[in-house]
Amino acid sequence: MKKKINELKLTLPALSANEGAARAIVGAFCAQLDPTVEELADLKCAVSEAVTNAIVHAYDTPGGPIYISVALFDDRSITVVIRDRGCGIADVAQARQPLFTTGADGERSGMGFSVMETFTDRLLVRSRIGVGTRVTMKKCLS
């Protein structure tokens, strides 16, 4: 059985100014497992995607809570959970399709979930309309 060796819990308001801080803090915390430069960059990018989604899509008005938790395990795996209490996703399977976006301004590529999927080893998305969205990502370091 793998054992949890460290844990980070963080709550940030859903403000776009927090995107950089969120990925930097998670990256700095995970650095203690001595990931490769590429592993760390992949993880920070995946975190940025999930946090940005909570900021862009979850809340009608900015500032709702984003809960981030990071767990490090003794088998060199990392679990990151990013959760919001926002509007939720009606059809998660559809939302995860490459190029799918509800962003109406033409500035979203609909590739966020695809990036998370590509840059981590496992992506789990649970969502309920009116309750919120929970994104769980697992990354196994070499």
Place this chain on the structure above:
Amino acid sequence: MEKETLTVALLSEGDTLTATLSGEIDHHSAATARETLDRALFKHRPRVLCLDLGGVSFMDSSGLGLVLGRAALCEELGAAVRLLRPSLRVRKIFAVAGLDRIENITLQV
């Protein structure tokens, strides 16, 4: 004043507009960059927009949105888009979207 995490330097020469992006491109920083780029595109009406990405240290799908959004605008304005010096990280993001050979190519949208 909030610190800018992404800067855009513009150079207009003949019918080419070159925009040099340095720093981190995310949804937060892309908003200002988009305004700067669009204003310059309407002002100079170039035939070619070169986006120099050599100084981009971080980019996520919001960067894809920024580049593809500018490519769409350029198509409307009859301009071509070239991406210069994309780093490995930048290329990795484009590859997720199936755009994996982006150096010095004209982007079609």
